[in-house]
């Protein structure tokens with residue numbers, strides 16, 4: 305294991321899969337664009353942050369120490385993602401008649417609760433732009449001094465003409481962008497594509513700070529450049545994550561500001577997830593198909609949701625429909641039954657004669673092969689659907705061995721160890737109590753056990769059939785012990 309893992313990651317910057325090599329041996333710096341906290345997180349956020357969590361956990365599985373930063377945007381993100389209009393948080397605060405910071409606190413708490421429920425490991429830091437105003441001002445000042453940015457009527461804009469590579473991340477050409485720009489051209493801007501680093505506040509704006517240019521507030525994109533710079537070593541870092549719906553303008557402007565400032569790459573890898581559609585349509589508040597994580601969690605347990613998310617590759621568009629989580633629910637039941645079964649078998653004491661190769665009828669290291677296949681799948685740009693199919697194959701194989709009475713307690717234990725290892729990456733919280741065998745089945749199985757003790761094999765066979773009719777499989781173990789599992793095969 306450890307660092308010989310050959311992870312290949314798709315890099316949005318180069319549009320190709322590249323071998324991952326960290327900047328500092330054994331360490332990975334990762335910055336992920338976080339949500340703007342003016343509402344509860346929707347399914348797209350859930351999908352995105354679970355995907356980033358799996359990447360982080362696979363890097364940790366591979367032996368890296370990961371420093372993971374995800375921001376919460378608490379100022380500067382204006383409606384329509386443009387530079388006109390009201391701040392999203394201020395708008396919500398006005399609607400709810402509270403202070404903007406109350407909105408921020410409320411929705412950060414809500415996001416943290418959702419992330420915890422989805423078993424997303426907390427970030428090392430969750431910086432917020434309102435905590436970074438002094439650094440943002442300094443960063444912008446530096447860009448002005450270097451000639452990349454200019455002040456106009458109290459606002460500061462980045463001059464895209466000064467950065468010939470503008471458009472390289474999103475693949476958009478500047479002349480096409482100008483032609484396509486339907487927004488009314490702000491007369492303060494020298495070029496319609498120039499974007500705000502600092503915005504002079506109008507009278508109605510609540511959140512504003514003193515700066516060399518005006519009483520104002522930062523533009524939406526600058527925060528990620530400044531906070532990643534501050535928290536990930538003031539240099540190029542390893543992985544920048546985010547949702548590909550924000551590739552333009554947000555990520556494009558981030559990379560532009562940072563690389564102008566640094567004079568070199570902002571991040572080696574740009575790892576962006578794809579969105580979630582609802583019934584084949586893009587999620588949007590206007591279509592009223594804006595599905596919240598909290599709504600989904602009312603219908604499904606959080607592990608089903610997480611399993612559903614990782615059953616798709618992070619770069620493919622997912623579609624949520626009324627029944628789309630059904631398969632994940634079945635698969636989770638299958639995994640849970642398998643674990644219960646393995647634990648029951650592992651509890652039995654091994655006899656001296658029992659050996660791994662005998663139990664399997666093959667002279668091979670069973671889990672080693674599955675581990676290699678799991679790692680090959682994950683190394684190929686985090687192919688979680690393939691990694692899960694390796695797990696499902698192992699379940700089928702194990703169940704066959706159990707049915708044939710060929711699974712030793714030692715092998716069961718070994719398979720459980722393997723499961724615990726790969727589940728550090730999948731992050732599925734298995735709640736056995738929800739899926740334990742119903743009491744009526746246990747009663748029948750106990751009755752059958754007594755029949756076997758009395759050597760009444762006719763009765764024991766009848767009871768077995770009855771249990772099978774109810775969808776369960778009972779397997780006999782040594783010393784008249786038994787195990788029961790749901791028949792999923």
Ligand SMILES: [Zn+2]
Pocket residue numbers: 336337338528546554558
């Ligand atoms: Zn960002």
